[in-house]
Amino acid sequence: MAYDPKNPMKDRITDIGPRNYEEFMPPVIKKNFGKWLYHEILEPGILMHKAESGDEVYTVRVAAARLMSIELIRDAMKIADKHCEGCLRWTTRNNIEFMVDNKSKLEPLKADLKANPMFPIGGTGAGVTNIVHTQGWIHCHTPAIDASGIVKSVMDDLFKHFQSMDLPAQVRIALACCLNMCGAVHCSDIAILGFHRKPPFVQHEVISQICEIPLAIAACPTGAIKPATVDGKKSVSVNGERCMFCGNCYTMCPAMPLMDAEADCVVIMVGGKISNRISAPKFSKVVIPALPSNPPRWPEVVAAVRNILETYAKNANKYERIGEWAERIGWERFFEKCNLPFDVKTIDDYTLAYDTLRTTTQFKFS
Amino acid sequence: MAKFKTPFLDELEKGPWPSFVTDIKRQAKTKPELEDLLGQVELSYKDKETHWKHGGIVGVFGYGGGVIGRYSDMPKEFPGVAHFHTVRVNQPSGLYYSTKYLGQLMEIWERRGSGLTNMHGSTGDMVLLGTTTDQLEEIFWELTHDLNTDLGGSGSNLRTPSCCLGMSRCEWACFDTQAACHHMTNHYQDELHRPAFPYKFKFKFSGCPNDCVAAIARSDMAFIGTWRDDIRIDQVAVGAYVNGELKPNAGAHSGRDWGKFDIVKEVINLCPSKCMSWDGKALKINNKECVRCMHCINVMPRALRPGLDKGCSILCGAKAPILEGQRLATLIVPFIKMEPPYEEVKGLIEKVWDWWMEHGKNRERLGELIGRVGMREFLKAIEVKAIPQMVKEPRSNPYIFWEESAVPGGWTRDLAAFRKKHPL
Numbered sequence: 001m002a003y004d005p006k007n008p009m010k011d012r013i014t015d016i017g018p019r020n021y022e023e024f025m026p027p028v029i030k031k032n033f034g035k036w037l038y039h040e041i042l043e044p045g046i047l048m049h050k051a052e053s054g055d056e057v058y059t060v061r062v063a064a065a066r067l068m069s070i071e072l073i074r075d076a077m078k079i080a081d082k083h084c085e086g087c088l089r090w091t092t093r094n095n096i097e098f099m100v101d102n103k104s105k106l107e108p109l110k111a112d113l114k115a116n117p118m119f120p121i122g123g124t125g126a127g128v129t130n131i132v133h134t135q136g137w138i139h140c141h142t143p144a145i146d147a148s149g150i151v152k153s154v155m156d157d158l159f160k161h162f163q164s165m166d167l168p169a170q171v172r173i174a175l176a177c178c179l180n181m182c183g184a185v186h187c188s189d190i191a192i193l194g195f196h197r198k199p200p201f202v203q204h205e206v207i208s209q210i211c212e213i214p215l216a217i218a219a220c221p222t223g224a225i226k227p228a229t230v231d232g233k234k235s236v237s238v239n240g241e242r243c244m245f246c247g248n249c250y251t252m253c254p255a256m257p258l259m260d261a262e263a264d265c266v267v268i269m270v271g272g273k274i275s276n277r278i279s280a281p282k283f284s285k286v287v288i289p290a291l292p293s294n295p296p297r298w299p300e301v302v303a304a305v306r307n308i309l310e311t312y313a314k315n316a317n318k319y320e321r322i323g324e325w326a327e328r329i330g331w332e333r334f335f336e337k338c339n340l341p342f343d344v345k346t347i348d349d350y351t352l353a354y355d356t357l358r359t360t361t362q363f364k365f366s
Numbered sequence: 367m368a369k370f371k372t373p374f375l376d377e378l379e380k381g382p383w384p385s386f387v388t389d390i391k392r393q394a395k396t397k398p399e400l401e402d403l404l405g406q407v408e409l410s411y412k413d414k415e416t417h418w419k420h421g422g423i424v425g426v427f428g429y430g431g432g433v434i435g436r437y438s439d440m441p442k443e444f445p446g447v448a449h450f451h452t453v454r455v456n457q458p459s460g461l462y463y464s465t466k467y468l469g470q471l472m473e474i475w476e477r478r479g480s481g482l483t484n485m486h487g488s489t490g491d492m493v494l495l496g497t498t499t500d501q502l503e504e505i506f507w508e509l510t511h512d513l514n515t516d517l518g519g520s521g522s523n524l525r526t527p528s529c530c531l532g533m534s535r536c537e538w539a540c541f542d543t544q545a546a547c548h549h550m551t552n553h554y555q556d557e558l559h560r561p562a563f564p565y566k567f568k569f570k571f572s573g574c575p576n577d578c579v580a581a582i583a584r585s586d587m588a589f590i591g592t593w594r595d596d597i598r599i600d601q602v603a604v605g606a607y608v609n610g611e612l613k614p615n616a617g618a619h620s621g622r623d624w625g626k627f628d629i630v631k632e633v634i635n636l637c638p639s640k641c642m643s644w645d646g647k648a649l650k651i652n653n654k655e656c657v658r659c660m661h662c663i664n665v666m667p668r669a670l671r672p673g674l675d676k677g678c679s680i681l682c683g684a685k686a687p688i689l690e691g692q693r694l695a696t697l698i699v700p701f702i703k704m705e706p707p708y709e710e711v712k713g714l715i716e717k718v719w720d721w722w723m724e725h726g727k728n729r730e731r732l733g734e735l736i737g738r739v740g741m742r743e744f745l746k747a748i749e750v751k752a753i754p755q756m757v758k759e760p761r762s763n764p765y766i767f768w769e770e771s772a773v774p775g776g777w778t779r780d781l782a783a784f785r786k787k788h789p790l
Contacts, residue, residue: 011511013638018459025460059535061603061699063384070476071393072389090486092461134510137418143416149411152387164621170618179687180686184487259415276577276658276659277576278659281583281694295374341406
């Protein structure tokens with residue numbers, strides 16, 4: 001039975017939800033569900049989970065670009081069919097995982113994965129795992145930067161940290177191509193963020209036809225947008241000095257675009273985390289207000305991320321996340337050690353500003 | 367022969383990380399619209415600007431979410447991507463797949479779409495990237511009829527709930543995150559597919575305070591596993607870590623020589639509540655003072671396990687900076703049993719939604735509404751009592767909004783009597 005466009009509601013099924021995950025779990029996972037004792041990371045990218053029953057499951061984690069063709073997914077499926085009883089899974093950081101229920105099956109699985117350069121093994125423990133990212137120029141209408149290309153460039157550079165566990169703790173990198181931040185870059189060890197730096201255009205001749213002007217005005221969190229009449233037509237004016245370039249007006253109104261090749265830039269934020277381990281979850285902090293967005297390889301961004309990561313790796317204690325290290329040594333010391341300039345743009349002047357200012361005479365001299 | 371020259375994108379075929387360009391080029395051999403995608407993205411690399419148009423409302427009948435319209439702003443030059451809509455397909459909990467199911471999905475996407483996907487989008491959906499308006503109903507029909515699956519959420523809806531892999535392969539999960547996520551997704555299908563909210567609303571289910579699904583940072587309601595009895599200790603295994611027989615942190619630090627494991631330095635002294643001690647023979651934990659940060663358990667997974675009285679904490683109001691600034695979720699319910707049919711939790715969810723729908727402004731997330739009107743109003747609306755666990759510290763200003771009913775004698779006063787005592 002196929003869809004009949006003349007009769008779209010006939011036999012229509014809606015609101016059935018996703019497939020039940022229980023259908024898809026490998027037998028060893030299903031059998032030991034909720035009865036796991038402990039795990040070990042045998043080598044980078046290889047996990048062993050031990051169950052109360054004595055069963056073991058061996059997992060091989062491989063990188064993926066998130067953007068994946070059906071052909072590549074079929075390549076992964078072939079490996080899962082050959083080695084993993086037709087089951088595989090993705091991680092919350094867009095890696096792919098292949099599981100086998102016996103150590104003897106591990107080496108043949110690894111050999112087949114190693115034969116395909118699209119499936120490098122790694123991403124576990126005190127290293128860098130896959131970068132969570134957004135769509136960028138490949139599919140989004142508001143980005144200030146690309147996503148996939150920057151991620152590829154950064155991960156090429158940090159690849160050895162994907163395939164090793166030589167850092168003080170795990171380092172979670174995330175990228176968002178605009179301030180909407182689809183993904184948790186605001187709580188990442190290192191965040192790469194696309195940012196617009198010119199106030200929106202106003203396309204006066206069409207704005208009243210394609211936008212609800214009151215909505216565009218109400219969308220501005222700083223009150224920078226005011227009603228105006230231009231050439232006898234209803235429109236808006238934008239006070240550039242009050243614009244913080246969030247792009248919310250553009251989201252509400254296509255006649256107010258922000259993007260600009262000359263001005264759009266990359267912000268680097270540092271020190272966020274999600275886990276409650278040792279210290280509380282933290283927001284990422286702006287440490288580089290603007291880097292140039294230079295396709296196709298974004299050398300300035302790659303170098304900045306590497307510099308922060310390597311300085312951290314050299315200086316932090318075991319188990320210390322980047323933000324915990326920076327707090328222990330003090331942020332003034334963080335800027336010094338990473339050789340980063342500090343200026344007024346790094347001091348908050350938005351809603352939560354006061355919480356971030358120093359209100360003590362306890363500080364360190366630079 | 368490629369349709370467009372792509373010197374910029376070709377640079378991204380170099381290096382060890384999997385190249386999306388190489389992948390797309392291979393797929394373009396059978397899906398020519400991807401040639402146009404490569405051409406348009408190459409132009410974006412040259413122009414340093416996107417070439418996707420703003421918005422475009424498309425969808426399937428009866429749903430307001432699940433499909434995101436996308437149009438090229440250069441349709442003449444790149445006709446293959448003139449329409450290039452996104453279809454969000456609701457992922458199975460824990461992101462496990464059989465190759466049979468994935469194969470069926472890939473077959474639909476080969477026949478009716480571009481052959482390009484995101485596995486997965488930031489919220490967790492399987493994202494199918496690039497189709498035309500006339501295919502949307504056909505895709506929806508095949509997903510529901512042939513694959514027994516559904517679209518995810520987009521717009522001012524409940525967004526597709528997501529979870530960590532939970533009890534399926536993690537010894538730390540304190541509740542069945544997959545079951546909870548699956549149940550809530552199915553129970554709230556109407557909220558998922560038909561926009562009725564001021565803005566997006568996210569549920570995330572994490573099995574333990576390590577929070578692998580970033581619930582505390584991203585979800586309007588975060589369900590994070592925890593326990594309230596004692597950490598289980600195997601003292602023999604503790605000794606094995608101390609003696610160097612077992613690798614700390616499950617071997618996560620094996621890429622560097624950090625020296626001999628030192629339980630005092632690496633566990634006792636790093637405990638945030640300082641509730642642990644080591645006398646050279648046994649590890650002692652004053653569980654009453656433990657804040658369940660997971661560090662000791664993470665370091666010694668074979669020696670320490672979460673307690674047996676498990677459930678979850680519920681936190682509300684996390685979001686990224688747009689619009690009023692970033693917020694982490696706030697603790698509302700320290701502990702609740704998280705078991706089917708989840709009636710108590712659903713009762714709370716619905717009170718939260720009723721209040722937010724009544725008082726929230728257009729595009730105001732729950733956390734922002736709480737910030738605007740205050741926790742007191744929120745707690746009153748959801749009928750939850752204030753407790754010290756909800757704050758880092760009590761308020762430091764005394765500007766308390768007393769209610770008339772709580773003030774002795776109410777607010778009614780006799781001005782004449784007052785003036786008799788205190789003449790003007």
